[in-house]
Amino acid sequence: MLSIKSLSYHYKPNRNILWNINSDLKPGNIYGLLGLNGEGKTTFLKLIVGMLIPKDGTVEYNGHLSSKRASEYLNDVYFLPDHSKLPDLGIEQFGKLYGAFYSKYDHQQFVDCIKEFNIPVENKLKALSLGQHRKVHLSFALACNSAVLLMDEPTNGLDIPSKAIFRKLLTKYINDDRIFLIATHQIRDVDTLFDHLLIMKNGSLVLDENIYLLSKQFRISKSPMDAELALYTQDDLAGPFYLIKNNLEEESKLDIEFMFNAFTNNPKPIEL
Amino acid sequence: MKNIIQYLKCVFASNKYLLFAIPLIAFVLFGVGLYFLSSPVFDGIINSSSIIKSDEALISTSRLRDINWTVALVIVLPFFYLTIIPINFKKSYDFILPIKTSQKLITYCFIGLIIYLYNLLVVLGLNYIVELFYKQTYWNAIMEAFDRKGHLYLTIEKDSIFYSGKNALQYFITVGIFLMFFPFYLVASLYFKKYSFLISLALILTFMIFGTYLGSKIWTGNSNLISNQTYIFLYKWLIIFIPAVLCYIGFYFFLKEKEV
Numbered sequence: 415m416l417s418i419k420s421l422s423y424h425y426k427p428n429r430n431i432l433w434n435i436n437s438d439l440k441p442g443n444i445y446g447l448l449g450l451n452g453e454g455k456t457t458f459l460k461l462i463v464g465m466l467i468p469k470d471g472t473v474e475y476n477g478h479l480s481s482k483r484a485s486e487y488l489n490d491v492y493f494l495p496d497h498s499k500l501p502d503l504g505i506e507q508f509g510k511l512y513g514a515f516y517s518k519y520d521h522q523q524f525v526d527c528i529k530e531f532n533i534p535v536e537n538k539l540k541a542l543s544l545g546q547h548r549k550v551h552l553s554f555a556l557a558c559n560s561a562v563l564l565m566d567e568p569t570n571g572l573d574i575p576s577k578a579i580f581r582k583l584l585t586k587y588i589n590d591d592r593i594f595l596i597a598t599h600q601i602r603d604v605d606t607l608f609d610h611l612l613i614m615k616n617g618s619l620v621l622d623e624n625i626y627l628l629s630k631q632f633r634i635s636k637s638p639m640d641a642e643l644a645l646y647t648q649d650d651l652a653g654p655f656y657l658i659k660n661n662l663e664e665e666s667k668l669d670i671e672f673m674f675n676a677f678t679n680n681p682k683p684i685e686l
Numbered sequence: 687m688k689n690i691i692q693y694l695k696c697v698f699a700s701n702k703y704l705l706f707a708i709p710l711i712a713f714v715l716f717g718v719g720l721y722f723l724s725s726p727v728f729d730g731i732i733n734s735s736s737i738i739k740s741d742e743a744l745i746s747t748s749r750l751r752d753i754n755w756t757v758a759l760v761i762v763l764p765f766f767y768l769t770i771i772p773i774n775f776k777k778s779y780d781f782i783l784p785i786k787t788s789q790k791l792i793t794y795c796f797i798g799l800i801i802y803l804y805n806l807l808v809v810l811g812l813n814y815i816v817e818l819f820y821k822q823t824y825w826n827a828i829m830e831a832f833d834r835k836g837h838l839y840l841t842i843e844k845d846s847i848f849y850s851g852k853n854a855l856q857y858f859i860t861v862g863i864f865l866m867f868f869p870f871y872l873v874a875s876l877y878f879k880k881y882s883f884l885i886s887l888a889l890i891l892t893f894m895i896f897g898t899y900l901g902s903k904i905w906t907g908n909s910n911l912i913s914n915q916t917y918i919f920l921y922k923w924l925i926i927f928i929p930a931v932l933c934y935i936g937f938y939f940f941l942k943e944k945e946v
Contacts, residue, residue: 464782500779
């Protein structure tokens, strides 16, 4: 389990980017990290991987703190940044050279992912477009088989068919021992994969909940009869939609984008 | 050690151009230097057929000094290639590699040493080529010219161009100087993306001035009267050795806490 306790960070004193974040990320789940621009999603991921050092609080995995940057920790936690510019090497050579540092790296898996993305493995990275660099980096990140994989805007630069391939690969390689944390604005690209939702607002987590439990607690209604009970109302072209408590004792179908809007735009905090 | 070798492979594999760039740049600058700084030596290479016909010209050639300015190529050029190190400081795939900071530092030192020695060997080789050329082309002709002119006891001096390669072997001493200068470059390149070479130069000069100032306080400014050889040796080297060691230690901690 990746344990985040009282995590705070600031670039300038008295201007906190992140403030007192607490969460436990459990294996076997794909976490979606959502937030508006500048809310600190990338900072959050960088703090988890140890590229930034917390001003307060801790991030711990398997007994190792992120701030110590122990090689054991970095072997378990991999970070895919929001842009990929890889070194001037052949694709296979890149995998072999850099994969050698990761104890669970699987080169065949790397090659398989590259092939899934329809990139010839014998190509040089220099000859690839930025989008193709992205695919190679994604493949490498998956093939490292790290216990925690942090992805910042993973679908950035991917064409439409590649987004489907990316989703397929994620579902293929998630297992009971791994945690995937995806920070994204492109909710529609990956929302069907999320097991758990983290929503950031003003540098804090305003939602940290399992999607199944959310769907048991809330439902979205279009019925005017629910207007009075609405926790949040969103006006759409098709009329108003309401977020209400789910009293039906059964799982409802939730729209992640709607939930995001509800938890970030509502003037009053929504109680879970 | 496995991680260090692997990291070395990563850095050099993605900078393979250095294999050709280092000898090529050294060769070009060596040629330019010969032309501007040692024009008689340059002349001796391109006009050998006319020189060999004149005894005066041959005797004058025998007095040509070696090209010791090439030591500047050995010391300065590596710092331009060493930019491959700071590039890695900010690349996420490199930054998050599961290796210890100490292993990274050792790898950087190896990278510096490998580049430095490779460039040194190229410059040394060029010196040997010039020496070989002069020996093959002029040595016998000069000896005959000495005989013809009656210079029975005249010999070719050891600091002449005819011993250029052998004399350049002394350049290996500069490896020590490089290792003392290197940590200043590392610190400067970690914190100042631009002008890191100039800033590292400023850092080392500041330390030297400070050290000299402190040295001037020893024996109330009359330390030159101390004849103890150990003191003389230490005084000369400690002034840079201690700041260099401090700089290595400082770089280790800076790198350990560097945020990207």
